[in-house]
Amino acid sequence: MRAQWVQKRTKDSIPTQLYYAKNGIITEEMHYIANIENLEAELIRKEVARGRLIIPANINHRNLVPMGIGIATRTKINANIGSSQIVEDIDDEVAKLQTAIKYGADTVMDLSTGGDLDKIREAIIKSSSVPIGTVPMYQILHDVQNDVLKLDIDTMLEVLRKQARQGVSYFTIHCGFLLEHMPFVAKRKMGIVSRGGSLMASWMLHYHKQNPFYEYFDEILKICQEYDVSLSLGDSLRPGCLADASDEAQFAELKVLGELAQRAYNADVQVMIEGPGHVPLNQIERNVELQKQFCNEAPFYVLGPLVTDIAAGYDHIASAIGACVAAWKGVAMLCYVTPKEHLGLPNANDVREGIIAYKIAAHAADIARGRVGARDRDDAMSDARYSFDWNRQFELALDGERAREFHDEALPQEVFKDAEFCSMCGPKFCSYKITQDIFKNYKEGEKPPLASNQ
Numbered sequence: 036m037r038a039q040w041v042q043k044r045t046k047d048s049i050p051t052q053l054y055y056a057k058n059g060i061i062t063e064e065m066h067y068i069a070n071i072e073n074l075e076a077e078l079i080r081k082e083v084a085r086g087r088l089i090i091p092a093n094i095n096h097r098n099l100v101p102m103g104i105g106i107a108t109r110t111k112i113n114a115n116i117g118s119s120q121i122v123e124d125i126d127d128e129v130a131k132l133q134t135a136i137k138y139g140a141d142t143v144m145d146l147s148t149g150g151d152l153d154k155i156r157e158a159i160i161k162s163s164s165v166p167i168g169t170v171p172m173y174q175i176l177h178d179v180q181n182d183v184l185k186l187d188i189d190t191m192l193e194v195l196r197k198q199a200r201q202g203v204s205y206f207t208i209h210c211g212f213l214l215e216h217m218p219f220v221a222k223r224k225m226g227i228v229s230r231g232g233s234l235m236a237s238w239m240l241h242y243h244k245q246n247p248f249y250e251y252f253d254e255i256l257k258i259c260q261e262y263d264v265s266l267s268l269g270d271s272l273r274p275g276c277l278a279d280a281s282d283e284a285q286f287a288e289l290k291v292l293g294e295l296a297q298r299a300y301n302a303d304v305q306v307m308i309e310g311p312g313h314v315p316l317n318q319i320e321r322n323v324e325l326q327k328q329f330c331n332e333a334p335f336y337v338l339g340p341l342v343t344d345i346a347a348g349y350d351h352i353a354s355a356i357g358a359c360v361a362a363w364k365g366v367a368m369l370c371y372v373t374p375k376e377h378l379g380l381p382n383a384n385d386v387r388e389g390i391i392a393y394k395i396a397a398h399a400a401d402i403a404r405g406r407v408g409a410r411d412r413d414d415a416m417s418d419a420r421y422s423f424d425w426n427r428q429f430e431l432a433l434d435g436e437r438a439r440e441f442h443d444e445a446l447p448q449e450v451f452k453d454a455e456f457c458s459m460c461g462p463k464f465c466s467y468k469i470t471q472d473i474f475k476n477y478k479e480g481e482k483p484p485l486a487s488n489q
Contacts, residue, residue: 038097040064051263052090054303056083064090064101072108073407082107086296087332088367089305091142091166091265096202100164102141104307104334104368109406110397111141111368113168113336114390116159122380123150125158132159134383138390138434141368144168144207152177156201166204168267171195172231183237188247188254195258205265207231207309208255210248211291212271214239219284225275228312232271252295256302265305267336268292273312276344280314281322286329293329300331307334307367314340319357323364334367341372350376355392362400369393391434398433421467423455 040063044050055062061080068090069076082088088105104111114135116128128147135143142165147155152174160167175194179185195206209231217240220226227233235246248255259266272288274280292308299306308330314322319340326335339354340361346353354372362369373381373389381389401409412431419427425442432438445458456462 037064037092037099037101041094041097044094049260049303050094051260051303051305052083052092053086053300053305056080057303064092067101068103068108072103074107078107079103083305085332086300086306087334089265089307089334091168091204091305092263093166093199093202093204094263095200096160096163096167096204098161098164099166099204102166104141104336106332106334106365106367108367109401109409110362110366112139112390112393112397113142113144113368113370114140114386115144115146115370116381116386117144117146117148118150118155119147119380120149123147123155125150125155127383128155129158129162131381131383131386132162134386135390136163136165138387139394140165140371140390142166142168142205144170144370146170146173148173148177153197153201156198156203160202167202168205168207169198169203170207170231170269171198172209172234174198176234183234184241186238186247188251191247192251192254192258195255199258199262199264203264205267205307206255206259207267207269208248209235209269209271210246210252210255210295211268211288212236212246213249213288213291214243214245216272216284216287219282219287220272223274223282223284224278227271228275229269229271229273231269232273235271249291249295252298253302256299256304259299259304260302263305265307266299268295268299268306268308270309270311273310273338274314276313277315280311280340281318285311286325289326289329293331293333296330296333300333307336310335310337310361310366311340312338313344314342314357316342316357316360319360320364323361323366327365335361335365336368336370337361337366338370339372347377348374350374351389351392355396358393359396359399362397363403369397387434391437394433421471423453423467425452425454 061076065079066076069079082105088103088107090103092099092101116131132143145156145159145167171194175191212232212235227236272284274285296306340357341354342357343353351372351374358369371389371393373385375381375385416431429435429439455468456465
């Protein structure tokens with residue numbers, strides 16, 4: 036499908052979705068997204084042209100199914116996977132990818148730091164129908180044998196070119212963290228919790244030079260423009276605990292990200308903004324509003340946020356609470372958190388748990404925002420429940436396998452798929468059944484019970 040679309044544009048000097056949108060062209064990707072989102076294609080084009088919606092779709096990722104990230108479309112979720120220096124296996128990473136896609140991830144980030152990074156990324160992109168994002172700094176560091184002091188801009192740019200050629204659809208670049216922000220960091224309880232941000236801080240402080248991603252941002256834009264790689268401007272100074280939320284460091288970086296987002300937009304490069312982190316529930320709306328103000332309403336992509344620091348082992352729940360509020364207030368994409376957050380490298384089951392928690396959060400936010408068709412599935416589920424259509428309930432559930440497993444723990448026999456009760460209330464105390472009997476009798480001529488005031 037997409038291979039044919041891209042082939043037609045091989046002679047175009049600037050093959051980005053933003054360039055086409057600015058010039059009044061509705062691409063096949065825009066048409067496709069409009070169809071699956073139940074929106075007008077012209078609206079999709081206008082939102083892309085305005086910079087409020089991005090379509091991460093590297094021209095070399097030919098098996099990609101297009102999707103859009105923006106306030107006009109349904110809330111999207113990203114799943115992070117990746118090897119480490121301790122645990123590395125290509126097949127495991129592909130299995131995590133497949134799990135992520137199966138349970139509804141809209142994008143996947145490969146955050147591998149160990150093993151053959153090129154081969155891992157190649158296998159993931161080849162197996163993926165969703166956009167793949169990376170943090171190039173991880174491979175940059177890997178290529179210099181983890182010696183941050185050996186980094187130079189040529190090495191950095193070459194890694195970006197290589198990953199762009201492979202088909203990576205968006206880069207997280209920590210380019211808004213400047214040398215002059217370091218005094219703000221010193222005031223924090225937890226300093227820098229971003230891996231990319233901490234590595235960049237080490238480099239800047241050693242050489243006492245400005246962030247090279249910031250200084251050579253125009254060169255980065257040229258690479259992104261050539262392959263239509265979207266930029267996810269990373270929040271190096273995101274708060275890693277509630278005590279550091281909404282502080283001077285966080286917002287100083289956010290203002291710089293807004294300036295860089297405008298430069299990317301002017302270069303026809305699609306851009307979104309990364310956000311926190313750990314944020315108390317009552318501060319989330321303000322964070323979203325300030326991002327809109329500083330970044331000209333570029334799509335906001337947030338990690339959580341986690342609304343408490345003490346939910347270790349259950350951080351997928353703690354963060355999904357914050358994610359739901361954030362999406363309700365205007366965030367376009369949510370980065371999932373797994374139960375292993377802060378504790379270890381997630382496996383395929385952890386990926387499943389994180390995705391479902393975030394699908395719930397995103398869906399609830401879409402209903403709250405009144406997005407077209409958002410509640411249709413919920414209404415269908417209500418009908419299925421009231422009619423005791425158990426198989427239909429499993430089909431409609433966000434995790435139908437889990438729903439079936441729970442139902443079948445007590446009533447595994449197939450005959451109970453037609454039963455007008457479950458193991459919770461049994462056949463005599465089901466409220467649905469009692470209500471149905473009341474109205475059935477009423478229709479047959481019996482008088483319904485009178486209200487107490489009658």
